[in-house]
Amino acid sequence: MKRLNKVLKEDGVETDLIMLIRTILATTKEIAFRVSQGELAGVLGSTLNENIQGEVQKKLDVIANQLLKDTLIDDDLVKTVASEEEDNAVGAHPEGKYIVAFDPLDGSSNIDVNGQIGTIFTIYPAKVDVPYDSDEQFNQPGTNQVCAGYVLYGPSSLLVMSTGGPTRCYTHDLTHGGFLLTKPELLVPSKSREFSVNMANYRYWDESTQVYFDKLLYTSEEFDKSSIRYNAAMVGDVHRILCRGGVFMYPQDTRAGNENGKIRLLYEANPLAMLTENAGGIATSKGRRILDIQPDDLHQRVPVILGSSEPVNYFDSIVY
Known part of the structure; x- marks a missing residue:
């Protein structure tokens, strides 16, 4: 080695x-x-x-x-x-x-x-x-x-x-x-039925985000047998995705201060988006490529979904 x-x-x-x-x-x-x-x-x-x-x-x-x-x-x-x-x-x-x-x-x-x-x-x-x-x-x-x-x-x-x-x-x-x-090279598969998200926040998400998860969990045969994998540590969840596929999500919600989610653009979203893209995955925020966002604050927060391309694109198509 x-x-x-x-x-x-x-x-x-x-x-x-x-x-x-x-x-x-x-x-x-x-x-x-x-x-x-x-x-x-x-x-x-x-x-x-x-x-x-x-x-x-x-x-x-x-x-x-x-x-x-x-x-x-x-x-x-x-x-x-x-x-x-x-x-x-x-x-x-x-x-x-x-x-x-x-x-x-x-x-x-x-x-x-x-x-x-x-x-x-x-x-x-x-x-x-x-x-x-x-x-x-x-x-x-x-x-x-x-x-x-x-x-x-x-x-x-x-x-x-x-x-x-x-x-x-x-x-x-x-x-x-x-x-x-x-x-030598991590490659994120384009399809996966694993996802990482804090489902306890469902009650705070907007209607379109809730519709996505309703489809994911209850009505869409395309995503039948989906599995949740959540560590309460973005770095651990993204590592699993880089190794075997899946998506990490932290949407915005209705709570004060969470209008743009909780993930920091500079310290978390950008570096993990770069790693995901260079492993063949996708990383977006409100349907936009994360790496293209021009920051305006040191501690700016952004909603995040990243990982396998198929579920990321599906999420963006429904929510945005």
């Missing part, structure tokens, strides 16, 4: 970007260790604080966020850093080539029950005409991403990443400490 560095060089990734990716992954290895220690390290439970999203922060959320932020700010290649846990972007180095955004621990509600969690990250080229400490560094569509990936913490730590080419999967080798290529 090939080491990560060798694969990236064969893919023609420039040296500076390889070095930055290595910096990020070195920090995820530290996070993986903290996750594996769990209660033994005193990292479980919640803090008394809320993040910018209005969510109560878990202790491990705070630790992972600080580890990533400190490491990236210390890297000369990084101009600006943005985290789902921070109110604003943080300036690093005025002459840095790249900007990095991350969700330090997606699925943090699963931390205390030893469920699936992961770190999502994305890298963009820095803007030369915008101050290095400005949120506007990240006002770029997802098509500008030069790298997107996540590390899924579990029985083994898996890295799924694309630098513009195929979406590849690597496994962390505890013996040698590096990531080894274990799936």
